[in-house]
Amino acid sequence: MENEFLNSRLNVTRRHFFGQAAAGIGGLALGSLLVPDLWKGDSAANAMPLGMAHFAPKAKRIIYLCQNGAPSQLESFDYKPTLITRSGEDLPASIRGNQRLTGMTASQDKFPLMGSFFGFKQYGQSGAWISDIFPNIANIADDLCIIRTMNTDAINHDPALTFLQTGAQVGNRPSMGAWMSYGLGSENKNLPSFCVLLSRGRGNGQGVYSKLWTNGFLDSLHQGVVFSSSDDPILYLNDSDGIDKNARRRMLDELAELNHLGFDENKDPEVEAKVQQYEMAYRMQTAVPELTDLSKEPDHIIKMYGPDCLVPGTYAANALLARKLSESGVRFVQLYHQGWDTHGNLPKEMAMQAQDVDRSSAALITDLKQRGLLDETLVIWGGEFGRTNYCQGTYTVENYGRDHHPRAYSIFMAGGGVKPGIVYGETDEFGYNVVKDPVHIHDFHATVQHLMGLNHEQLTYKHLGRRYRLTDIAGNVIPGLLA
Amino acid sequence: MNKFFRLSTSLLVFLQGLILVLVLFTDKIHIPLAFLGRMHPLVLHLPIGFGVFLVLIFVLKKWIDAQAFQEIFRFLLYLTSIFSAITAIFGMFLSSEGGYDLEQITFHQWAGLGVNWLYVLLLFVYEKGYLEGRNLFYGVLVGLASFFLAGHGGADLTHGEDYLWAKVDGEAVVLTEESVVFEAVIQPIFKQKCEACHNDQKTKGALNMSSIAKLLKGGKNGSIWKAGDPLNSHFIQRAKLPIDNKKHMPPKGKAQLSPDEVLLLTAWVQEGASVSKKLGSFGANSKLISLAKKLQNTAQALLIPVKVYDFSAASESNLAAANTPFCSVYPLSSDAPALQADFYVSKKYERKTLENLSKVSEQLVGLNLAKMPFKDEEIGLLTKFSNLEKLILNFTEITGKTLGELSACKHLTSLALSGTKVNKEVLVNLLGKIPSLKEVFIWNTGVSLDQVAGIQAQFPKVKIQAGYVLKDEQLQINPPILVTENFILKPNEDFVFKHTLKDVIFHYTLNDSTPDSLGALVSRGPLKIEKYSKVKVMATKPGWLASRVLEYKVYKSAFIPDSIYLLSKPDLKYPAKGGYSLKDFVQGFRETGRRSELPDYTWLGFFNNDLEALFEFKKPISPKGITFSYLRKTDSDVFPPVSIEVFAGNSPNALTRVALVKPEKPEKRNGYTQMGQDIPLKPGIYKYYKIKALSLRRLPKYLLKDDKKEEVVNKGKPAWLRVDEILFY
Incomplete structure (x- = not known):
């Protein structure tokens, strides 16, 4: 027994110990004069106060429409007529350079260039070229900031998506949403500050895993909360039969008391996090019914988002729910729509995927705008990498596939302080390499944090002996993207 | 206690001797104790602390008795003297490293020694009893003042002379054609990253970067750059060394050059290292100018205009009170x-x-x-x-x-x-x-x-x-959403759909024809199904295009037998739950991968054997027919029964044949299909029904032709008969 007690004392984490020591022993101030951060625990390591923007933010909230599986830039936002005129020709070695290939096309002896199956037209004042399968998104071109020069380090889905979401290809670093929750705190105390909505299209899909919305080494309070794709998006939220509000309240109070006893003994910060999560769930009981109630939405909202928005678990329904969550003060709403991995059968699959997301993605942006919320909400649309300009597998004009391509791909952002109505960056005539204004994933993260009023170099967390950031040791804010 | 004071006196005498030696033979002694010298900035805080406390202790004088006060005062005075001596000695070690302005270092050295000697003198007169009461207080106050004098000199040496009073942030210079590039973009880098150690007071490596003239003189190795040749320019080389290299500049631990700054400095040397050339006289292709402009634009674009409000922040308590x-x-x-x-x-x-x-x-x-x-x-x-x-x-x-x-x-x-x-x-x-x-x-x-x-x-x-404007555009409505979870309906069960939009009508057919908005059957929710049917259903609503058509196979039962007796034995591989499985309302699972190797509990399987089962109803029934549901997988070896016979009667021993059907023979290779065979019955009321389904004993030829491998394995082999449910309607 005595041994167990002593062991529990060892559970005091190192960070905790230093945190307390630093607060308690004023004499150590001398040491801190000489080595400025000698005694700083993780919380004190930030010169900036936590839970607040460092400087006036452009965006208060983010809705990230992650197109999981990597939509082809060549059939969406990066128009390359050269690929059409030179269809079937081999990709020049000078263009490919030393780019590594995936195991899926590495053994191909030819890399026949492939033009887009779909037509392109110019839209908006910037004259942005947008493919015919995205007619609704094309209509709001003047609200969009299209980036054609995104590039990443990874070439396969899992590491690339993990990199996109957490800033590192290995798992277990905090996700973008978790960093925002940690850095900015929650706006609405009755809802989690980071919510995740999943949907699946009809194309070839790739998995999504909880490591994409993990809190990593941050408090588990910052973890993304996944909503169910059923009629009841948050399961087990309602009190069971026979339990009334007062009984629930008493139960939580007593439980918290027990947990605090436990905390006093073992000093595990996760106990505190747990208590707070119970409280959050209790408050969610009042906030959520209003969120999921679609009866107050005007009729033409349904026409805007498309009728699928009433079918739980569809992308359109998630886009509508994302608007409602964001409107209710959720800092970061993360959507994933699976099915963009078009290694084969691209024309058919891409058209189906576009049909799933085009109307509702555009509707979301318009909807935020008409409520006066677009200027304070950043909407991001895009995948983890691009697709090759050459064909994977058998080459026919109607049916072809494209492999993974990390060097250049397109995404778009809207609202929240990005420059509207522009097309940023240029790729070469083959759509293979960036020729002007590259935006690396780290730069993208730095820019997004900047828009949220956070200095990406100052939002840090000390873990395993060093400080971590979303951008880790890289990343520059891209001024050309800022309004 | 006395032992402490005795020892301290000896130590103090020793230290004073050491100081004397060091002062007299400065030039002749080389002390390999740099490490102790580096401790100077650490140790110096100790005597200052004691000195401050010597003054502050007079505040406490009222509350402690006179004896204790004297003891504490004496103790502190000893400590101050000893540590000021140690600090001075360490300081001299440090100064021997060189790189400091001679005039300043000399002043600081003598000021430091002065402080020490002042305290030693104080100690001496105190011990002799010449000084007491109020004079004692003035004495330590003078001592403290001397610390500030000496300390300020030291701080100037470490941080540069104008450290205390310099502006905190330099303002960004706006680049114009007339700007001298060196002054606008290069010199600010030197100022921020180099001058702390290369200035008038502290000239490490004999290099002073505080003015153009001094910079051009170079350091102890001569000029620090070679115009047009960055690779052989000393300071570029040092900047590009790995940070752990001793010669890397700026030294590890000091503010480093950013990669952009290194690029900029390199480009400046490459393009002539001129200290007077104006921006306008560089060519259009100048890398230096484009880099400089890029850096400046970035800095300007990222400059967040701080909005100034003419009110002050709310108090914490007011903010907390406003929150709910x-x-x-x-x-x-x-x-x-x-x-x-x-x-x-x-x-x-x-x-x-x-x-x-x-x-x-x-x-x-x-x-x-x-x-x-x-x-x-x-x-x-x-x-x-x-x-x-x-x-x-x-x-x-x-x-x-x-x-x-x-x-x-x-x-x-x-x-x-x-x-x-x-x-x-x-x-x-x-x-x-x-x-x-x-x-x-x-x-x-x-x-x-x-x-x-x-x-x-x-x-x-x-x-x-004004926001979204409803366009005169017709959208396709989304299809009905199936509510019923099972496709085998019990006697009182309907096949139920819902829709998320209001006032939606479902049009459906049960005869495999395509529904339209005119001729088909109509419902707003439950579809009445009488027997096994192929249901095709779509949603319509005025103002919308009709939805996609959904297709389902639905099985329906109206009477549930009280008992089922299997008269023939199913194969060991597919025993299911015996006869009960024919009325369990659980649809046969589709087997995938390894599961197909395991006996399955939702299908009854017969191999080289026929199905024969007796159904007992305690109350006689008059069904309109029977649905026999089975599996067809003709690209493998699962085939429909050759024939199904139905016998009926009111005693198990007196049954007569009431129906015989022969399911359609498969003509092609087909994949996994769950099928229903409708067996209509003539009117009649019976308690017992016997069903006999003959399995196919020789696989047909076409199965053998396509795949050579299967030909060998299956040649002359029987086919499987797999049965799911037998339903009376």
């Missing part, structure tokens, strides 16, 4: 006093909460009341918010007649009224009264699109956002 679980009041950022307030959960809205915001009325710049039951009468509560800039009243209960009162909010620029009952008159009146408005949102209000154009013309400076 359903109203968040929070600072927009840490560098400004501006606050935002958001209301959540409409049923928790209380006027009181809004009134409570008066505690932060001055600081509130943003307020979001969207969806709250906020009424016209309450607009008056908002007029207190004199600095309000953005107000969101979407989907509140206001009609707008009181909105004019908001003219009290002189800074209001953005007002969102979407989803309210606001109309044209209200809007025009409002825009007239509040000239500060720049943006108004009136989507989904009483203001029509035609009216917007007119109002917009009248108030050209205000952006009127």
Whole structure:
């Protein structure tokens, strides 16, 4: 027994110990004069106060429409007529350079260039070229900031998506949403500050895993909360039969008391996090019914988002729910729509995927705008990498596939302080390499944090002996993207 | 205690001797004790602390007895003397490293020694009893003052002379054609990253970078660059060394050059290292100029204009008091006093909460009341918010007649009224009264699109956002959503659909024909199914295009047998749960991968054997027919029965044949299909039914032709008969 007690004392984490020591022993101030951060625990390591923007933010909230599986830039936002005129020709070695290939096309002896199956037209004042399968998104071109020069380090889905979401290809670093929750705190105390909505299209899909919305080494309070794709998006939220509000309240109070006893003994910060999560769930009981109630939405909202928005678990329904969550003060709403991995059968699959997301993605942006919320909400649309300009597998004009391509791909952002109505960056005539204004994933993260009023170099967390950031040791804010 | 003072006296004598030696033979001694020298900045804080305490102890004098005071005072005086001596000695070690301005270092050395000797003198006269009472206090006060004098000299040496008074942030220089590039972009880098150690006072490596002339002289190795040749330029080489290399500059631990700055310095040397050339005289292709401009543009674009508010921040307590679980009041950022307030959960809205915001009325710049039951009468509560800039009243209960009162909010620029009952008159009146408005949102209000154009013309400076306009576009409605989870319906079960839109009608057929909006069967929810059917269903609604057609195979039963006796034995591989499986209303699972190797509990399988089963009803029934559901997989070896015979009677021993059907023979290779065979019965009331289904004993030829491998394996082999349910309707 005595041994167990002593062991529990060892559970005091190192960070905790230093945190307390630093607060308690004023004499150590001398040491801190000489080595400025000698005694700083993780919380004190930030010169900036936590839970607040460092400087006036452009965006208060983010809705990230992650197109999981990597939509082809060549059939969406990066128009390359050269690929059409030179269809079937081999990709020049000078263009490919030393780019590594995936195991899926590495053994191909030819890399026949492939033009887009779909037509392109110019839209908006910037004259942005947008493919015919995205007619609704094309209509709001003047609200969009299209980036054609995104590039990443990874070439396969899992590491690339993990990199996109957490800033590192290995798992277990905090996700973008978790960093925002940690850095900015929650706006609405009755809802989690980071919510995740999943949907699946009809194309070839790739998995999504909880490591994409993990809190990593941050408090588990910052973890993304996944909503169910059923009629009841948050399961087990309602009190069971026979339990009334007062009984629930008493139960939580007593439980918290027990947990605090436990905390006093073992000093595990996760106990505190747990208590707070119970409280959050209790408050969610009042906030959520209003969120999921679609009866107050005007009729033409349904026409805007498309009728699928009433079918739980569809992308359109998630886009509508994302608007409602964001409107209710959720800092970061993360959507994933699976099915963009078009290694084969691209024309058919891409058209189906576009049909799933085009109307509702555009509707979301318009909807935020008409409520006066677009200027304070950043909407991001895009995948983890691009697709090759050459064909994977058998080459026919109607049916072809494209492999993974990390060097250049397109995404778009809207609202929240990005420059509207522009097309940023240029790729070469083959759509293979960036020729002007590259935006690396780290730069993208730095820019997004900047828009949220956070200095990406100052939002840090000390873990395993060093400080971590979303951008880790890289990343520059891209001024050309800022309004 | 006395032992301590004795020892201290000896130590002090020794230290003074050491000091004397060091002072007299400075030039002749080389001390390999750099490490002790580096401790100087650490140790120096000790005597200062003791010195301060020597003064402060006089404050305590009243409360402690005289004897204790004398002991403590003496103790502290000893410590101060000893540590000031040690500090001075370490200081001399440090100065021997060189690199300091001679004049300053000399001053600091003698000042430091002076401090030490002052305290030693104090100690001496105190011990001799020459000094007491008030004079003692003056003595230690003078000692403390001497610390500041010596300390200031030391600080100048470490941080540069103007460290204390220099401006904290340099201002960005604007680049023009007339700018001298060196002064505008290169020298600032030297200033920030190099001059701390290469200045008039501290010239490490004999290099002084504080002025152009001194810079051009170079260091102990001569000129630090070679114009046009960055690779052989000393300072570029040092900057590019790995950071752990001893010769890397700036030294590890000091502020480093950014990669962009290294590029810039390299380009400057490459392009001539001129200290006087103007921006205009560099060519159009100058890498130096494009880099400089890029860096400057980045810096300018990222310069966040700090909005200055002429009010001060709300107090912590007021901010806390304004917050409730359903109203968040929070600072927009840490560098400004501006606050935002958001209301959540409409049923928790209380006027009181809004009134409570008066505690932060001055600081509130943003307020979001969207969806709250906020009424016209309450607009008056908002007029207190004199600095309000953005107000969101979407989907509140206001009609707008009181909105004019908001003219009290002189800074209001953005007002969102979407989803309210606001109309044209209200809007025009409002825009007239509040000239500060720049943006108004009136989507989904009483203001029509035609009216917007007119109002917009009248108030050209205000952006009127009308939002999404319903286009005259017909959309395809989404298909019905299936509610029923099982495709095998029990006697009282219907096949039920729902739809998320209101007033949707389902059109369906049961005979494999395509439904249309005219001829087909119609329902608003449950579809009546009588027997095994192929259901095709779609949704329609006026104003929408008909939905996609969905297809299902639905099995229906009207009578459930009380007992089923299997008269023939199923194969060991597919025993299911015996006869019960024929009425368990569980559809046969589809086997995938390895599972197909395991016996399956949802299918009854017969191999080289026929199915024979007796169904008992305690009350006689008169069914219209029987549905025999089975599996067909003709690309493998699962085939329909050759024939199905039905016998009926009121005793198991007296049954007569009432039906014989031969399921359609498969003509092609087909994949996995669950099928139903309808067996109509003539009217008749019976208690017992026997069903005999003959399995196929020789696989047909076409199966063998396509696949050579299977030909060998299956040649002459029997086919599987796999049965799911037998349903009476």
